[in-house]
Amino acid sequence: MAERRSPDDRATGVSTMDAVHYDDEELPARELKGRVGLGVAAVAFAVALLVLWQVFRPLARGSQYYLIIFLAGTLPLVFLAYRSRLVKRKSERPTVPDWILAAAALVVCLYPVNPFGGGYDGFLDRQGLLEPADVAFGAVLLILVVEACRRTTGLALPIVCGVFLAYGYYGGLLPQHWEIAHAGLDFAQIVDALYNSGSGFYGTPLDVAATYIVLFTIYGAVLDLSGASRFFVDLSVAAFRKSRSAAGRTAVAAGFLLGTVSGSGTATAVSVGAVTWPMLRRAGYPAEQAGGMLAAAGVGAILSPPTLGAAAFIVAEYLDVSYLTVLGWATIPTVLYYLGILLAVEIDVRRFRVRGLDPPQVSTLRLLGRFGYHFSSLILIVVLLALGESATRAVVYATLLAFALSFLDRRAWLTPQRLFGALSSGVRGVLPVVAVCAAAGIITAITTKTGLGAQLASLLVRGAQALTSNPTAVLAFTVVLAAVALAVLGLAVPVTASFIIGWVIIGPALLALGVPAPAAAMFVFYYSVLSEVTPPTALAAVGASAITGGRTIPTMWQALKYALPAFLAPIAFVLTPAGSYLLARGSFADIAWATAAAVAGVAALAIATGGWVLGVGRAGAGPRVLAALAGLLLLYLKPLTIALGVLLLALTVAWSALTRRRTTPPAPESAAPTPPAPASPGPGAAVSAAPAPAVHDGSAQPAPASAAQTAAPDKSAQPETASAAPAPAPAPAGPARPETASAAAPGSVAPDGSAPGSVAPDGCAPGSVAPRGSAPSEEQPTTGSGRRSGRDTAHTEERG
Numbered sequence: 001m002a003e004r005r006s007p008d009d010r011a012t013g014v015s016t017m018d019a020v021h022y023d024d025e026e027l028p029a030r031e032l033k034g035r036v037g038l039g040v041a042a043v044a045f046a047v048a049l050l051v052l053w054q055v056f057r058p059l060a061r062g063s064q065y066y067l068i069i070f071l072a073g074t075l076p077l078v079f080l081a082y083r084s085r086l087v088k089r090k091s092e093r094p095t096v097p098d099w100i101l102a103a104a105a106l107v108v109c110l111y112p113v114n115p116f117g118g119g120y121d122g123f124l125d126r127q128g129l130l131e132p133a134d135v136a137f138g139a140v141l142l143i144l145v146v147e148a149c150r151r152t153t154g155l156a157l158p159i160v161c162g163v164f165l166a167y168g169y170y171g172g173l174l175p176q177h178w179e180i181a182h183a184g185l186d187f188a189q190i191v192d193a194l195y196n197s198g199s200g201f202y203g204t205p206l207d208v209a210a211t212y213i214v215l216f217t218i219y220g221a222v223l224d225l226s227g228a229s230r231f232f233v234d235l236s237v238a239a240f241r242k243s244r245s246a247a248g249r250t251a252v253a254a255g256f257l258l259g260t261v262s263g264s265g266t267a268t269a270v271s272v273g274a275v276t277w278p279m280l281r282r283a284g285y286p287a288e289q290a291g292g293m294l295a296a297a298g299v300g301a302i303l304s305p306p307t308l309g310a311a312a313f314i315v316a317e318y319l320d321v322s323y324l325t326v327l328g329w330a331t332i333p334t335v336l337y338y339l340g341i342l343l344a345v346e347i348d349v350r351r352f353r354v355r356g357l358d359p360p361q362v363s364t365l366r367l368l369g370r371f372g373y374h375f376s377s378l379i380l381i382v383v384l385l386a387l388g389e390s391a392t393r394a395v396v397y398a399t400l401l402a403f404a405l406s407f408l409d410r411r412a413w414l415t416p417q418r419l420f421g422a423l424s425s426g427v428r429g430v431l432p433v434v435a436v437c438a439a440a441g442i443i444t445a446i447t448t449k450t451g452l453g454a455q456l457a458s459l460l461v462r463g464a465q466a467l468t469s470n471p472t473a474v475l476a477f478t479v480v481l482a483a484v485a486l487a488v489l490g491l492a493v494p495v496t497a498s499f500i501i502g503w504v505i506i507g508p509a510l511l512a513l514g515v516p517a518p519a520a521a522m523f524v525f526y527y528s529v530l531s532e533v534t535p536p537t538a539l540a541a542v543g544a545s546a547i548t549g550g551r552t553i554p555t556m557w558q559a560l561k562y563a564l565p566a567f568l569a570p571i572a573f574v575l576t577p578a579g580s581y582l583l584a585r586g587s588f589a590d591i592a593w594a595t596a597a598a599v600a601g602v603a604a605l606a607i608a609t610g611g612w613v614l615g616v617g618r619a620g621a622g623p624r625v626l627a628a629l630a631g632l633l634l635l636y637l638k639p640l641t642i643a644l645g646v647l648l649l650a651l652t653v654a655w656s657a658l659t660r661r662r663t664t665p666p667a668p669e670s671a672a673p674t675p676p677a678p679a680s681p682g683p684g685a686a687v688s689a690a691p692a693p694a695v696h697d698g699s700a701q702p703a704p705a706s707a708a709q710t711a712a713p714d715k716s717a718q719p720e721t722a723s724a725a726p727a728p729a730p731a732p733a734g735p736a737r738p739e740t741a742s743a744a745a746p747g748s749v750a751p752d753g754s755a756p757g758s759v760a761p762d763g764c765a766p767g768s769v770a771p772r773g774s775a776p777s778e779e780q781p782t783t784g785s786g787r788r789s790g791r792d793t794a795h796t797e798e799r800g
Contacts, residue, residue, distance in 0.1 A: 072109035138195035218426030255297025269298025273547035287550030292558025340565030347610035490531020601634030
């Protein structure tokens with residue numbers, strides 16, 4: 001990760017930041033400088049030009065020929081840009097073995113197109129009958145691909161590849177009555193399937209990386225350097241300037257908007273956290289709570305249109321549909337995902353003592369009027385896709401528009417030098433994805449050659465059938481087993497590889513049970529993505545905890561809480577035929593009622609995980625259990641279960657309201673009425689009627705002294721709850737409202753013995769926020785300015 005950020009901008013409440021290069025698929029790369037860095041950047045720039053040329057003037061020899069050239073240009077860069085990590089010494093310059101591996105990668109990648117031995121056509125003619133030299137070069141490329149994958153992602157995926165290779169070679173030795181047994185493959189057959197076929201190194205995963213993903217990473221780099229990232233964060237801050245939950249909403253909105261630039265969960269979590277964590281800390285969020293929120297918002301970047309994660313392009317390729325179709329499928333689940341996060345944010349505002357912040361000086365309308373053009377390129381992608389343009393050309397046109405619009409902001413001009421950096425960084429950003437996709441070709445090739453996918457799918461279905469013979473229950477058990485398998489798989493391998501493996505193994509099982517292909521594909525896609533927030537290897541949560549300084553494992557569990565709706569919504573896709581309505585596949589009326597039921601289910605799950613009913617107050621253990629059951633029933637899209645879910649949700653709200661009413665003590669009758677205002681108020685009365693000063697950042701200012709400050713404390717006036725002892729704002733002269741025990745008139749004595757506007761025992765004015773070192777209170781929200789209103793104090797505490 002390479003990150004640069006400036007100090008906090010006190011005027012706007014946000015920080016400025018430059019590009020952040022960090023990808024879900026990768027480990028930190030070298031920061032190459034000098035001639036080596038310039039050389040790597042030049043090669044990456046040349047690859048970017050080749051990619052752009054391929055969009056409008058495809059190479060005449062075909063797609064596989066282009067993939068050979070593309071891999072020859074990118075695989076050597078992996079060995080120069082990423083450390084071997086076999087020694088503890090961290091070198092920012094490539095070592096001699098790195099140069100040797102890079103040279104070997106260039107030679108073996110270009111071997112199929114060398115002019116000797118018949119050239120490219122001769123190499124294709126030898127498919128199935130490789131010569132010894134072909135096998136040798138293919139074996140070296142196999143080793144280099146696995147090593148590149150190890151350098152960029154760690155050991156997990158190379159180990160999985162090794163298991164599949166061993167299965168392909170030794171599978172013939174398994175007892176033939178076993179379901180997964182096969183005739184066995186010799187080494188030459190394995191190399192032929194990997195090196196000289198359309199399902200190996202040069203299969204669909206690498207094709208998607210070399211055509212779609214690299215173009216979107218280039219677009220993201222150009223959009224980022226044009227100032228879009230800074231604008232998106234500033235806009236998020238300004239949009240919620242007057243809300244007490246502004247800090248949390250800003251983090252969520254910034255995660256969604258920055259996801260359009262990166263399409264990477266960890267990258268977005270780190271980028272948003274670097275900017276919004278100071279605001280979250282000043283608002284009173286604990287480090288783990290804030291880290292979980294940032295991780296969940298970051299993962300939403302992979303699930304959110306218009307730039308979904310890399311696996312979404314593979315979904316479109318496997319199902320032979322347009323990318324716009326996949327965007328349509330992802331729209332409603334994205335709404336449900338962010339709805340769940342926002343509800344959790346609103347609940348946390350009431351559970352923790354979250355404070356309002358100083359509103360930024362720049363308004364939303366002013367920001368949109370000055371920098372709203374950054375949305376133009378995003379809108380252009382959707383419009384061109386809707387008009388039938390290919391996704392590759394649409395993103396190129398959007399990149400050109402972002403480049404042209406950068407000249408509207410002098411700070412973000414894409415000069416030739418900065419444009420060179422944007423294109424080269426875009427290609428460097430796709431290097432780990434290239435390594436993963438090439439390694440995934442090993443898995444797909446072995447699965448295709450041996451028929452392993454169909455056999456494992458059959459075992460999965462038979463395992464569910466062994467538990468029950470009911471078709472609905474068989475589907476439910478299969479879905480649960482598939483979800484667990486995908487979650488476990490995602491712990492070990494990156495998102496892209498997890499989807500590819502899951503689709504070739506779990507996809508056939510779901511299709512065999514009658515699940516529509518779009519629902520099955522999106523189910524696998526979502527559970528592959530959610531590995532980013534699944535303990536114990538939740539990468540997005542790890543990145544967020546590094547920013548906030550919180551404990552890693554508690555941060556993971558908080559991220560899991562925020563992302564819970566995303567774990568259950570994909571199950572709704574496949575359990576019932578109506579689940580396809582959540583993918584916007586059906587009539588408007590069907591989509592509307594299914595979405596309404598899912599929204600109610602997400603709200604019920606938010607109550608269950610947060611322990612709070614918005615507008616009512618705290619939910620006890622019983623209501624939370626009812627809310628959890630209601631959420632599960634509402635996501636099973638059948639009329640009976642939806643009706644039961646609505647009933648349980650209503651009981652949850654009623655139970656919580658009744659419990660709050662029983663536990664809220666009535667206002668004491670000894671509350672003194674307000675003395676009548678004198679005909680000619682003296683200076684002391686005028687001073688005591690003045691409100692306490694507003695406090696925004698936790699500091700307290702003493703009010704002017706008055707005669708009321710010397711009054712003896714009234715021991716009978718007690719706060720309604722143990723954690724709340726606020727002082728009221730001044731009210732007009734006349735009888736005081738007998739609504740709460742703490743509502744004192746101007747000039748009367750506050751519950752803690754101090755007059756309104758005087759300094760509390762801890763140094764804060766009554767009703768102002770406590771110092772930063774104070775422990776958070778779960779039931780003491782404040783107004784946006786840090787001062788409580790004296791009206792309906794007890795009800796405000798509990799109801800939010």
